[in-house]
Structure formats: C-alpha cells, structure tokens
Amino acid sequence: xxxxxxxxxxxxxxxxxxxxxxxxxxxxxxxxxxxxxxxxxxxxxxxxxxxxxxxxxxxxxxxxxxxxxxxxxxxxxxxxxxxxxxxxxxxxxxxxxxxxxxxxxxxxxxxxxxxxxxxxxxxxxxxxxxxxxxxxxxxxxxxxxxxxxxxxxxxxxxxxxxxxxxxxxxxxxxxxxxxxxxxxxxxxxxxxxxxxxxxxxxxxxxxxxxxxxxxxxxxxxxxxxxxxxxxxxxxxxxxxxxxxxxxxxxxxxxxxxxxxxxxxxxxxxxxxxxxxxxxxxxxxxxxxxxxxxxxxxxxxxxxxxxxxxxxxxxxx
Amino acid sequence: xxxxxxxxxxxxxxxxxxxxxxxxxxxxxxxxxxxxxxxxxxxxxxxxxxxxxxxxxxxxxxxxxxxxxxxxxxxxxxxxxxxxxxxxxxxxxxxxxxxxxxxxxxxxxxxxxxxxxxxxxxxxxxxxxxxxxxxxxxxxxxxxxxxxxxxxxxxxxxxxxxxxxxxxxxxxxxxxxxxxxxxxxxxxxxxxxxxxxxxxxxxxxxxxxxxxxxxxxxxxxxxxxxxxxxxxxxxxxxxxxxxxxxxxxxxxxxxxxxxxxxxxxxxxxxxxxxxxxxxxxxxxxxxxxxxxxxxxxxxxxxxxxxxxxxxxxxxxxxxxxxxxxxxxxxxxxxxxxxxxxxxxxxxxxxxxxxxxxxxxxxxxxxxxxxxxxxxxxxxxxxxxxxxxxxxxxxxxxxxxxxxxxxxxxxxxxxxxxxxxxxxxxxxxxxxxxxxxxxxxxxxxxxxxxxxxxxxxxxxxxxxxxxxxxxxxxxxxxxxxxxxxxxxxxxxxxxxxxxxxxxxxxxxxxxxxxxxxxxxxxxxxxxxxxxxxxxxxxxxxxxxxxxxxxxxxxxxxxxxxxxxxxxxxxxxxxxxxxxxxxxxxxxxxxxxxxxxxxxxxxxxxxxxxxxxxxxxxxxxxxxxxxxxxxxxxxxxxxxxxxxxxxxxxxxxxxxxxxxxxxxxxxxxxxxxxxxxxxxxxx
Numbered sequence: 001x002x003x004x005x006x007x008x009x010x011x012x013x014x015x016x017x018x019x020x021x022x023x024x025x026x027x028x029x030x031x032x033x034x035x036x037x038x039x040x041x042x043x044x045x046x047x048x049x050x051x052x053x054x055x056x057x058x059x060x061x062x063x064x065x066x067x068x069x070x071x072x073x074x075x076x077x078x079x080x081x082x083x084x085x086x087x088x089x090x091x092x093x094x095x096x097x098x099x100x101x102x103x104x105x106x107x108x109x110x111x112x113x114x115x116x117x118x119x120x121x122x123x124x125x126x127x128x129x130x131x132x133x134x135x136x137x138x139x140x141x142x143x144x145x146x147x148x149x150x151x152x153x154x155x156x157x158x159x160x161x162x163x164x165x166x167x168x169x170x171x172x173x174x175x176x177x178x179x180x181x182x183x184x185x186x187x188x189x190x191x192x193x194x195x196x197x198x199x200x201x202x203x204x205x206x207x208x209x210x211x212x213x214x215x216x217x218x219x220x221x222x223x224x225x226x227x228x229x230x231x232x233x234x235x236x237x238x239x240x241x242x243x244x245x246x247x248x249x250x251x252x253x254x255x256x257x258x259x260x261x262x263x264x265x266x267x268x269x270x271x272x273x274x275x276x277x278x279x280x281x282x283x284x285x286x287x288x289x290x291x292x293x294x295x296x297x298x299x300x301x302x303x304x305x306x307x308x309x310x311x312x313x314x315x316x
Numbered sequence: 317x318x319x320x321x322x323x324x325x326x327x328x329x330x331x332x333x334x335x336x337x338x339x340x341x342x343x344x345x346x347x348x349x350x351x352x353x354x355x356x357x358x359x360x361x362x363x364x365x366x367x368x369x370x371x372x373x374x375x376x377x378x379x380x381x382x383x384x385x386x387x388x389x390x391x392x393x394x395x396x397x398x399x400x401x402x403x404x405x406x407x408x409x410x411x412x413x414x415x416x417x418x419x420x421x422x423x424x425x426x427x428x429x430x431x432x433x434x435x436x437x438x439x440x441x442x443x444x445x446x447x448x449x450x451x452x453x454x455x456x457x458x459x460x461x462x463x464x465x466x467x468x469x470x471x472x473x474x475x476x477x478x479x480x481x482x483x484x485x486x487x488x489x490x491x492x493x494x495x496x497x498x499x500x501x502x503x504x505x506x507x508x509x510x511x512x513x514x515x516x517x518x519x520x521x522x523x524x525x526x527x528x529x530x531x532x533x534x535x536x537x538x539x540x541x542x543x544x545x546x547x548x549x550x551x552x553x554x555x556x557x558x559x560x561x562x563x564x565x566x567x568x569x570x571x572x573x574x575x576x577x578x579x580x581x582x583x584x585x586x587x588x589x590x591x592x593x594x595x596x597x598x599x600x601x602x603x604x605x606x607x608x609x610x611x612x613x614x615x616x617x618x619x620x621x622x623x624x625x626x627x628x629x630x631x632x633x634x635x636x637x638x639x640x641x642x643x644x645x646x647x648x649x650x651x652x653x654x655x656x657x658x659x660x661x662x663x664x665x666x667x668x669x670x671x672x673x674x675x676x677x678x679x680x681x682x683x684x685x686x687x688x689x690x691x692x693x694x695x696x697x698x699x700x701x702x703x704x705x706x707x708x709x710x711x712x713x714x715x716x717x718x719x720x721x722x723x724x725x726x727x728x729x730x731x732x733x734x735x736x737x738x739x740x741x742x743x744x745x746x747x748x749x750x751x752x753x754x755x756x757x758x759x760x761x762x763x764x765x766x767x768x769x770x771x772x773x774x775x776x777x778x779x780x781x782x783x784x785x786x787x788x789x790x791x792x793x794x795x796x797x798x799x800x801x802x803x804x805x806x807x808x809x810x811x812x813x814x815x816x817x818x819x820x821x822x823x824x825x826x827x828x829x830x831x832x833x834x835x836x837x838x839x840x841x842x843x844x845x846x847x848x849x850x851x852x853x854x855x856x857x858x859x860x861x862x863x864x865x866x867x868x869x870x871x872x873x874x875x876x877x878x879x880x881x882x883x884x885x886x887x888x889x890x891x892x893x894x895x896x897x898x899x900x901x902x903x904x905x906x907x908x909x910x911x912x913x914x915x916x917x918x919x920x921x922x923x924x925x926x927x928x929x930x931x932x933x934x935x936x937x938x939x940x941x942x943x944x945x946x947x948x949x950x951x952x953x954x955x956x957x958x959x960x961x962x963x964x965x966x967x968x969x970x971x972x973x974x975x976x977x978x979x980x981x982x983x984x985x986x987x988x989x990x991x992x993x994x995x996x997x
Binding site: 055056057058059060061062063064065066067068074075077078079081082085096098099100101103104107108110111113114117118120121122123124125126128129130132133134136137139140141142143144145146147148151154155158159160161164219222223226227291292295302306309310313 | 700701703704714718721722723724729733736737739740743748751752755756758759760762763765766767769770773774776777778781782783847853854855856857858859862863866867868870871874875878879883884885886887888889890891898900902903904905908909910911912913915916
C-alpha cells in the first residue's frame with residue numbers, strides 16, 4: 001500500500017513545493033540584484049506578498065475584453081502547473097513524469113505563450129499586439145536551438161524523458177562531456193530568452209521600446225494578474241529545474257528512496273541559490289540588447305547546440 | 317459476403333456520387349432542393365466510403381476486382397488495401413463534414429448564381445479522388461486523376477466573372493497537367509520493365525510491383541513520379557499555383573482541395589516509392605526530405621506574410637505537405653537501411669499528420685468560409701473583434717488554430733511529436749553523414765512549428781480579437797446550423813485525434829506492417845491506451861489524456877479557489893495614457909504583426925516598401941499624412957516561372973506564324989511532311 005501512496009504523495013509535495021518555492025526563488029534573485037546594485041531589498045518573501053495582495057484586489061477589465069482575455073490566466077496557470085508536475089524536481093519517481101517527455105513539456109509552455117499572445121491582442125491596443133508579435137518572434141527563434149540542445153542531451157541518455165535523463169546523468173561515470181557543456185551553454189541562452197530575462201527582455205521595465213512580455217500582460221489586474229505573475233515565476237523556476245535535472249541532477253531522490261528526500265531538498269536549495277547568483281551576475285554585467293540583435297543571440301545558441309552534437313559524434 | 321465487402325461498399329459510394337452528379341442538372345430549376353438533395357447524398361456516400369475504409373484498415377485484408385469496362389482487352393483493375401483504405405478514410409471523413417457544411421454554405425449563392433455547376437463538379441471531384449485510391453492500373457489511375465483535376469478546375473473557376481479567378485484556374489490546370497504528364501511517363505517507364513509488357517498487361521500495378529527494373533531506371537521513374545505528384549501537392553518550388561487556386565474556390569471546395577486533394581499526391585508518392593519500387597536507395601528519401609523541409613519552412617514564412625485569410629491558409633498547406641513529406645522521406649531512409657520499426661514510426665507520423673491536416677485545415681477553411689459568409693471580407697487587415705459576434709465560429713476556429721500550431725492536447729501535436737521522435741532516432745543509422753545532417757532537419761521542423769504558432773496567433777488575433785479594423789462596420793451574422801455542425805464535427809475530431817492517439821495508431825499500424833513487415837504497436841500501446849510510447853517507455857512517452865485532464869483539473873481548482881471568492885469585476889474603457897481617444901486604427905494589424913519576421917527573413921522575399929509623407933505647407937517638419945505601401949512577392953515567380961512563361965510564349969508566337977487558318981496551307985504542310993518522310997524512310 002505504501003508503494004502506491006508514496007509516489008502520489010511525492011507528486012503533491014512537488015507541486016506544493018513549486019507553488020511556494022517559485023516566488024521565493026524570484027525573491028532571492030531580486031534580493032541579490034538589490035545587493036549587487038547597493039540598494040536595500042524587500043526580502044525574499046516579497047513576491048509571495050505581492051501575489052497574495054493582487055489576489056485580494058478587485059479586477060478591472062477593459063470594455064473590449066472577450067472570454068479569451070478572462071480565460072487566459074487560468075489556462076496559463078494550468079499549463080505551467082502541469083509542467084511542474086512532470087519535471088523531476090525533488091524525485092525522479094513521480095507518477096506523472098511519464099505523461100510527457102521534454103518535447104511535450106516545451107509544448108506545455110507553448111500553450112501558455114500562445115494564450116498570452118492572444119490575450120495581448122484581445123484588447124485592441126498597440127501595446128498588446130506589439131508584445132505578442134515580439135514574444136512570438138523570440139519564441140520562434142528559440143525553438144530550434146532548444147530542440148538541438150534537447151537532441152544533444154538525448155544522445156547521451158538515449159531518451160527524451162526527463163526522469164530518465166536525470167537517472168542516466170546521475171549514474172553516468174563520465175563526469176565531463178564536452179557535448180553536454182555545449183548543450184548546457186545553449187540551454188542557458190535559450191532559457192534566458194524563454195523566461196524573458198536580460199539580455200533579451202527586461203522583466204522590470206515598462207518602457208514601450210523595450211517591453212516584450214510585459215506589453216502583452218499590460219491590461220491585466222487583480223487575480224488575473226496574480227495568476228499570470230505566479231505562472232511566470234514558476235516558469236523561471238521550472239527552467240532552472242529542467243537545467244538541474246538535465247545537467248546537474250546529482251542528489252535527486254531515486255525510485256523508492258524516500259530517505260533521500262531531505263537531502264534532495266537541501267541540494268535543490270543550494271543549486272537554485274547558485275543559479276540565482278548566476279542569473280544576477282548575467283543581468284548585472286550585461287545590458288538589454290536591441291530586439292533585432294536577438295536573432296544573433298539565439299543563432300549562437302543554436303550554433304552551440306550543433307557544436308555539442310558534433311562533438312558527441314566525433315569525441316564520444 | 318461479397319455484397320458487404322469494403323471494396324463493394326466504396327464502389328457503392330462512388331456510384332451514389334456519380335448518380336448525384338447526373339441527377340443534379342435535372343432538378344437545377346429548384347436550387348434549394350438541389351442543394352439539400354445533392355449534399356445530403358454526398359454525405360451519405362462519404363459515410364459509406366468512411367465505413368469501407370475503416371473496415372479495410374481494421375481487417376488488414378486486400379480486396380481486388382477486375383471491371384471489364386474500358387478499352388477491349390484493357391479492363392480496369394481495382395484494388396483496396398490498407399494504405400488506400402486509410403486515405404479513403406481521410407477523404408470520406410472530411411468529405412462528410414464538408415458536405416454537411418455545404419448544405420448551409422452553398423445556400424448563400426442562391427439568388428446570385430446557379431449552383432448546379434458547383435454541385436455537379438463537387439460530386440465528380442469527390443468520386444474522382446476515391447477512384448484514384450481504388451485504381452490498380454496506370455490506365456485507370458490516370459483517368460481518375462484527370463477526373464479529379466478537371467472537376468476541381470471547374471470548381472476553382474466557379475466564380476468566373478473575376479479575371480483573377482480564371483487566371484488562377486488556368487495556372488492550376490496547367491501545373492496539374494504538367495504533373496500528370498510526368499506521372500504518365502513514370503508509369504510508362506515502370507510498365508516497360510514489367511512482365512507482360514508485350515501482351516498489354518504491363519500497365520497493372522501488380523505487374524509493376526514484380527518488375528525487375530534496374531536501379532538507374534527505377535530512380536528515374538521514382539523522380540519523375542515524385543516531380544509529378546509534387547506538382548499536385550504544391551511542394552516547393554512547384555507550389556505557385558496553390559495559393560492562387562485554393563483561395564478563389566468556394567470555401568467548402570477550398571477545404572476539400574487543401575485538406576484532402578493534396579493527400580492523393582502523398583498517396584501517389586507512397587504508392588510508387590514504397591509499394592511499386594520498394595524504396596531501395598536512401599538518396600530517394602534524402603531528396604524527399606530536403607524538398608519537404610524546403611516546403612515546410614518557406615510555406616510557413618510565405619503564409620506569415622499574407623493578409624488574405626484564405627491565401628494564408630493555402631500557404632500553410634504547403635507547409636503541412638512539407639512536414640508530411642519530411643516523414644515520408646525519413647521512412648524511406650530508414651527503410652533503405654532495413655530498419656523496419658523506425659521506418660514504420662516515421663511513416664505513421666506522416667500518415668497521422670495527413671489525417672490531422674485534413675481535419676484542422678478543413679476546419680480552418682470552413683471557419684474562413686463562415687467569416688467570409690458573415691463579413692463578405694477576406695482581407696484580414698479590415699477585420700477584428702469577430703469573437704464578440706460569431707459566438708460559434710470563433711471557439712471552433714480557435715480549436716483549428718491550436719491544432720495547426722501543434723499544441724497539446726490537440727491532434728497537430730501528436731504528429732509533430734511522432735515526427736520529432738523519428739528524427740531523434742536517427743543516430744541509429746549506420747551512415748555518419750546522415751547522423752550529422754538529419755538532426756539539422758529536426759531543427760528546421762522545430763522552427764517551422766514555432767513559426768506556425770506565430771502565424772496562427774496572427775490569424776486569430778487579427779481576425780477575431782481586438783476591434784473591427786474596417787472602414788465600415790458590417791453587420792456580421794453567425795453561420796447557419798449545417799455550417800456549425802460541419803465545423804463542430806471537425807473540431808471534435810481534432811480533439812479526439814489529439815487525446816486518444818493510441819487507438820488510432822493501433823488501428824493504422826497495419827499499413828507499415830503490410831509494407832515493411834514491421835509495426836510499432838507492440839511498443840506503442842504496451843502500457844495501455846493512456847500511454848503513447850512509440851519505441852520504449854524509457855525512450856519517450858506521452859500521455860495526452862493525462863495532460864488534458866490534468867490541465868482541466870488544475871484550471872478547475874484554481875477557478876474554484878480564486879474566482880468563487882468573489883471580488884468585483886469592473887468593465888472600464890481601455891487606458892489611453894491620457895492622450896486622445898484610442899482608435900481601432902492604432903491596433904496591431906496583420907502587416908505590423910509580421911514585421912519582425914519580414915525583417916529577419918526578408919532576404920527570402922521580394923519586398924518593396926515605400927513610405928510617403930505629406931505635410932501642411934506652413935509646418936513642413938510635421939507630417940500629417942502618411943502613405944505606406946508594402947508589396948511582398950514570391951521570389952520564385954521571377955526565378956522559376958517567369959522565364960518558362962516567357963520562353964513558352966515566345967515559342968508559341970513563332971509557331972503561330974505557321975498557322976494562317978487556310979486549309980490549303982495545312983494541306984501543303986501535310987504534303988511536305990509526307991514527302992520528307994518518304995525520302996528519309
């Protein structure tokens with residue numbers, strides 16, 4: 001009986017972890033950013049407080065908003081939480097992790113993006129359309145690089161299932177593979193673009209020349225905005241989690257090994273803390289690039305992934 | 317039990333269609349009756365053909381029949397096997413939906429023009445497509461092929477008062493016949509090597525199948541057939557007719573042409589490549605793969621540039637045909653290396669995408685017809701906000717957009733996922749150069765998919781969302797019931813094919829089984845109907861029902877928790893930043909939405925962009941009038957088509973000098989020819 005219950009419990013535990021930890025992770029990134037810029041921070045729990053405040057506020061809808069606009073926050077949230085239930089964050093032994101491999105997982109994020117872009121165009125302002133157009137441009141350029149990166153990782157693990165990738169990577173006796181290094185580099189560039197971070201997009205800006213993601217969600221308020229913001233935070237967290245399970249999964253709880261869980265949590269926290277430092281380092285030393293430089297940026301991501309694939313066939 | 321054999325059933329369906337076409341002119345004086353009668357009987361015929369196709373694929377049997385009609389000693393051979401059965405299912409399924417839709421759609425023409433011609437050629441067109449799939453000899457195949465091509469020509473030029481429509485129809489007929497010529501040559505070549513060529517029995521497909529054709533000739537035959545079928549399928553660079561012809565046909569016909577007529581060409585490529593010539597060489601697959609990739613990428617890029625809704629959908633068909641060809645090419649490559657299971661996977665991906673494309677493209681064209689019906693407008697630049705008026709069409713059209721953008725849990729994603737899986741297995745190939753090159757193809761398919769999503773966000777966002785962009789507010793009215801039912805059926809099919817792929821794959825697995833002797837059902841359904849595991853569970857798995865239900869559960873919980881708590885919702889005007897009132901001209905439109913793509917991939921197009929400013933004479937620095945013009949053209953017109961057209965017109969003009977229209981001169985020509993022949997011989 002315990003064999004059946006524990007994976008389901010684990011699944012629930014993981015979803016809860018993601019719901020709570022994602023805002024804290026974003027809070028950590030903001031704290032680090034404040035420190036690096038010599039400002040006083042609002043603490044790691046500020047994003048959680050923001051979400052709960054937005055949830056309590058009334059909602060203001062534009063007159064032209066259709067059902068697409070009101071349904072989008074729920075669909076976005078649903079797709080991202082579903083993705084969170086699939087990615088092995090604390091354990092590889094999740095009952096839902098077989099429901100989709102990494103390709104289907106990318107498609108789950110694509111659903112969220114598709115509806116956000118539609119919602120952006122629903123109100124009928126210039127900003128919404130601009131955000132939708134730009135976001136889809138970045139996404140269409142990121143997709144081939146993402147797939148090449150996945151392809152290279154799947155060459156090593158012979159699988160596109162994330163649990164299997166994490167499993168193989170943990171058991172792999174070879175610690176340094178050049179192909180994986182290239183794939184990781186490419187994945188980082190793609191993840192920066194997909195999650196709307198500097199140098200592709202600036203999550204803190206509301207300037208019309210530079211907005212991408214923010215322009216799409218400009219008209220949202222109240223609980224709709226809370227859900228979208230929350231989903232956005234989870235997306236950042238989950239991209240970090242994908243990177244961890246593909247490239248540095250050591251320490252994740254294996255099948256039927258519940259005693260590993262506390263250690264697994266601890267290691268996850270440490271890894272995420274380092275990823276936060278890494279993100280802030282990038283955002284501090286780099287400026288946001290012009291939008292038509294993004295093709296070059298993502299083109300180099302594609303190139304790195306291709307190099308990774310070549311080095312697999314040549315060296316390994 | 318011969319009476320109920322699938323082959324007999326499908327012949328019954330064809331007879332019903334032909335009989336309807338024959339009866340239609342008799343009742344043409346009563347147009348409303350004509351429409352109801354003929355499209356209902358077309359639906360019945362489709363239903364019977366659907367049953368026949370379903371049965372033959374489920375049983376995995378092969379029926380054949382020799383009809384003693386046609387020329388003496390050259391009877392028609394008919395054969396019904398799982399491959400043709402599968403394509404019959406595609407045609408009949410969409411045919412059923414479109415026929416029901418047509419009952420409502422064609423009614424709009426009553427009072428404007430006679431629809432008799434539309435009805436007659438619609439039925440002949442359906443019958444022609446079914447006959448192509450049933451024919452088992454080159455002679456009957458070509459007759460059916462021509463029936464299909466000619467009847468669709470008359471459908472394309474149905475609204476023949478516009479010169480543009482006549483021109484498009486002519487171009488279509490021209491390309492179709494050049495293609496048919498090459499198919500005929502290819503059949504001739506194969507028949508020449510077949511046993512029994514001297515006794516006039518080499519023209520049957522079974523004789524060609526057994527022929528000991530040498531490798532070089534087989535390659536020539538294959539590439540001629542590929543070229544011929546590619547012209548029909550609209551493969552780049554032979555696609556130029558497609559975006560001209562498909563949009564000008566009535567929307568129900570566009571749905572059939574884009575959704576299923578192109579598939580008969582895919583059927584032809586599979587039939588000739590795998591069945592008749594046995595796909596021995598990986599280079600054949602390589603060529604098919606490259607053409608498929610080019611069509612997919614350029615098709616979607618051109619689609620993104622379009623402002624005409626139906627033209628955009630036509631270009632997107634070029635893209636989808638490309639993706640199907642990519643799968644077929646991969647299957648050929650795997651087959652030539654003797655990897656039956658991988659070839660089956662790739663072929664299943666291609667066939668599944670054919671079925672999916674028929675469903676969502678049919679749905680989108682029907683939706684476009686419904687928009688056209690509602691607004692009398694095809695130009696997206698002057699649409700917008702239709703979601704508030706078309707309460708049925710807009711969610712159904714959204715289903716089509718989600719499916720074609722390959723988003724789970726809809727059907728487009730299943731075939732895209734299978735395509736990626738067959739790409740990801742390419743490291744198993746023994747050739748290092750293929751190992752390196754094929755993944756790059758996968759990246760191009762990924763790019764195509766992402767651009768497709770971008771394209772259909774534009775379509776939906778500009779057509780249905782925002783505010784009306786046109787000069788005059790038109791009174792948009794919702795589609796009538798038969799149209800709604802037709803679209804609803806297609807939308808349900810899109811969802812069902814997306815959520816329950818294991819059943820469909822288990823059903824159609826017999827097709828690669830009969831062709832390669834290998835199938836994927838042992839692994840694909842190994843974990844029950846919930847899990848799609850095409851190779852092995854450790855390799856990759858996808859469970860659309862769980863994803864679908866999971867997302868719905870999360871949405872339901874979130875909705876109950878956050879929405880039901882109350883909190884008021886206020887409707888206010890959109891914030892205009894304190895400036896003058898927002899107008900609908902300020903919205904992003906189709907041209908501005910695709911501007912980043914135009915800028916990044918501009919080198920592929922022939923773009924002319926001009927901006928003119930006008931200003932008040934007292935304040936020359938401040939422009940108050942803007943005139944922006946943009947022309948995006950297919951670069952291929954200049955490179956591929958115009959030289960051909962110019963040369964053929966030049967030759968025609970020179971040759972025309974010989975023709976004076978006087979009988980004496982023609983007699984003189986004959987006389988001279990006779991003398992020359994006598995002297996030479």
